[in-house]
Amino acid sequence: MKALVYTGPRQVDIRDVASPTQAEGQALLSLRYCGVCGTDIGIWSGTHPRATAPLVLGHEFIGEVAGASTRFAAGTRVVAYPLFSCGNCHPCRTGSAHICTQLRLIGIDGDGGMAEQLAVDEDLLFAVPDNLDDQTATLIEPLAVALRAVEQSGLRVGDNTLVLGAGPIGLLTAIVARQGGAAQVLVSDINPARLKLAEQLGFLPVDAREQSVSEQVYNSTGGDGADASFECAGVAPAVVDAIKATRPGGTICLASLHKGMSQLPLLDVAFKELRIVGSRVYTREQFRRSIPLACELAAQLAPLITRTVPLSTAHKVFDEVTGSDTDDIKTLIDCTN
Numbered sequence: 001m002k003a004l005v006y007t008g009p010r011q012v013d014i015r016d017v018a019s020p021t022q023a024e025g026q027a028l029l030s031l032r033y034c035g036v037c038g039t040d041i042g043i044w045s046g047t048h049p050r051a052t053a054p055l056v057l058g059h060e061f062i063g064e065v066a067g068a069s070t071r072f073a074a075g076t077r078v079v080a081y082p083l084f085s086c087g088n089c090h091p092c093r094t095g096s097a098h099i100c101t102q103l104r105l106i107g108i109d110g111d112g113g114m115a116e117q118l119a120v121d122e123d124l125l126f127a128v129p130d131n132l133d134d135q136t137a138t139l140i141e142p143l144a145v146a147l148r149a150v151e152q153s154g155l156r157v158g159d160n161t162l163v164l165g166a167g168p169i170g171l172l173t174a175i176v177a178r179q180g181g182a183a184q185v186l187v188s189d190i191n192p193a194r195l196k197l198a199e200q201l202g203f204l205p206v207d208a209r210e211q212s213v214s215e216q217v218y219n220s221t222g223g224d225g226a227d228a229s230f231e232c233a234g235v236a237p238a239v240v241d242a243i244k245a246t247r248p249g250g251t252i253c254l255a256s257l258h259k260g261m262s263q264l265p266l267l268d269v270a271f272k273e274l275r276i277v278g279s280r281v282y283t284r285e286q287f288r289r290s291i292p293l294a295c296e297l298a299a300q301l302a303p304l305i306t307r308t309v310p311l312s313t314a315h316k317v318f319d320e321v322t323g324s325d326t327d328d329i330k331t332l333i334d335c336t337n
Contacts, residue, residue: 003115004314004333006055009046014315017056020111020119027072027122029063031335033308034113035138036060036321037168038234038257043108044318047259051108058333059106060141061113062134069122077128079140080113080120081287082106098283114314114333126288132295135308138332139172139301144282144290146172149255150180151286152279153228157181162206162217162226162245165233165256166194168304168330173230173255174203175300179293182228186220188213188241189233193327201300214244221247230255236262248272255279304329310337 005015022028037060043051059082065072072078085092085100092100106112106120128137146169155161161182163174166189174185187198188206195205206216217226225247231238234256242252243265252274269276282290294301306329309317314333321328 001116002311003056003111004058004311004317005053006043006051006057007053010044010318011053012044012057012315012318014312017115019117022067022119025122026119027069027078027125028066029078029118029120030066031061031063031113031115031118032077032134033138034058034061034333034335035142036317036331036333037142039108041318041322048108055107056111056113056115056118057107058112058114059108060138061118061335062128062137063113063118063335066117071122072125072127077134077137078125079128079137079291080106081124081126081284082112082141083281083284084109096283098281103281114311114335116311116335126291128291129295132291132298135305135332136294136298136301139168139304139330140290140294141287142168142330143172143176143294143297143301144287145169145255145279146176147286147290147293148282149173149230149232149253149279150176152277153230153251153253155180155182155228158183159227160221160224161185162213162229162242163187163203164213164229164231164238164242165189166191166198166205167232169255170230170232171198171201171304171329172301173232174198175201175297176293177228177230178202179297184220186217186226188216188238191327194329197303197329201303208241212244213241217245226250228253232256234258236264239264243268243272243274246272246274249274251275251277253277253279305332306330308332308334310334312337
């Protein structure tokens with residue numbers, strides 16, 4: 001079968017690889033679409049601490065059950081909860097297996113969904129309703145990331161909300177925050193195309209290249225500041241903006257991954273009594289709830305998919321999505337072509 005294989009830093013190839021062997025308790029999937037996410041880009045760049053070549057990338061995928069399965073009829077469309085937990089560490093023993101100290105993921109610690117087929121443990125699979133199309137269904141996994149962040153923040157109905165970063169996770173977080181009752185959702189970024197899409201989706205764009213983010217937020221909230229802010233950009237200046245733009249007593253949720261040390265105005269955190277909370281992936285239940293949520297929000301999710309490329313030419317995708325002139329939000333790989 002054909003697969004997109006990470007072979008080394010900044011190197012991926014379309015290769016003919018052996019078809020997966022279906023073990024007991026697994027279902028063999030014929031894959032339809034797989035999304036490209038920031039984690040995949042990190043692996044491709046050679047900076048991910050666990051992923052090793054050769055590796056088939058991808059954990060945001062939809063497929064159909066190709067043959068015999070004890071839980072699913074052949075042809076059933078499914079998505080996969082891609083997390084593996086050890087079951088023994090403190091988080092696993094106390095109901096937080098999603099932050100397992102030995103957490104592993106499909107497409108990072110083992111082959112993923114940028115291929116024609118994949119064998120997946122049946123207990124990780126969830127059926128996709130008929131009223132949700134294949135492409136939008138690939139957003140279920142990142143939607144679960146956004147759902148986790150919003151629930152971690154303790155967002156309340158009527159809150160003024162700031163999302164820093166208008167990439168896929170940022171825009172999904174803004175959508176879920178609005179669905180959760182946020183009165184006003186402001187979205188900041190430096191990319192004009194992403195800000196335009198945020199505005200088209202009904203959010204108030206905040207251009208971080210112009211007047212300071214905090215000034216724009218205070219001007220838009222009657223001088224109060226954001227009740228809840230979500231840092232989805234993954235860069236230190238965005239965290240500083242969040243600290244400055246969040247009202248005293250407000251909450252900042254770190255939904256992005258910062259790999260290095262950052263200098264932050266901690267005096268502001270103390271004086272404003274800010275609550276800063278981390279958010280990592282999602283629980284199994286949040287992943288499950290993201291499926292009907294995706295059905296409900298499908299019309300809002302669809303515009304985030306800006307490009308689809310066939311698997312046969314997907315070896316070019318990382319150069320394209322990381323180019324300086326790209327306006328892509330979410331790129332999908334069509335695993336059937």
